[in-house]
Amino acid sequence: MLRSYIRMVLFALGLMVAVQVPGFIKDYAQRVDAHRIEAAQALQGFRDTAGQFFKGDLNALVAHYRGSADPVFQRDADNIERLLRRAQLFESQWLALQGNWYQRALHMVSAPNHELLQETYENYRYQVVLEPEAIGWALAGGLLLAWIAEVLMTSVAALVGFGDNRRASRRHWN
Known part of the structure; x- marks a missing residue:
């Protein structure tokens, strides 16, 4: 007995x-999406400049900044690259979370962004x-x-x- x-x-x-698993995955996906949108907005001005002068190629804009003798432009090249990497990271995370429930769960186990995972865990509220x-x-x-x-x-x-x-x-x- x-x-x-x-x-x-x-x-x-x-x-x-x-x-709790689906709710946590949903919160993580929403966090990824919010960061993805924010990263895209941060790059928008640089995308506009690249579109106007470099046929939309952000890497060409970065190379132009790096080729400048001005240390401010060289530093900005580093900043743009950092923003670009971050935007690509969030985009790849977001794309991975667009699959079926088991693909999302597998992604959460195998390849989540640990910074976002910790952020989600700290702000997660239990839900049914x-x-x-x-x-x-x-x-x-x-x-x-x-x-x-x-x-x-x-x-x-x-x-x-x-x-x-x-x-x-x-x-x-x-």
């Missing part, structure tokens, strides 16, 4: 933790989203945690000698 209650508690715990995706995550998480606990408890019991029910097996076979 105690084992059943432990199993139910672990199922409920897994359910409550796993139901009752969407099919969240319900699926919750049930899968609950079943997985309950199954792992069951396997561990059964294994430990077998190692210690509990759960050896020879009388029951003899009763069934006779």
Whole structure:
């Protein structure tokens, strides 16, 4: 009986933790999108200049700034490159989060931006989203945690000698 209650508690715990996954991924995606838009706006003036003088090639604008004898322009080349790298980072993160639920989850496990991940974690508020995706995550998480606990408890019991029910097996076979 105690084992059943432990199993139910672990199922409920897994359910409550796993139901947070889609909400966290959604918050991360919104944060990525906000940073992506902000980076694009920061580059817009340079894009306009590159469009006017370098056929839209920002790298040509950077090379022009680097070729200048003026140290201010050379420093600006570094700043533009930094903005450009940041915009490309956010764009690639955003594109990775446009796939199916399992592609987003795989991206979050394998290649998130750690700065944004930490930022999302620090500002995340627990929520229960009752969407099919969240319900699926919750049930899968609950079943997985309950199954792992069951396997561990059964294994430990077998190692210690509990759960050896020879009388029951003899009763069934006779």
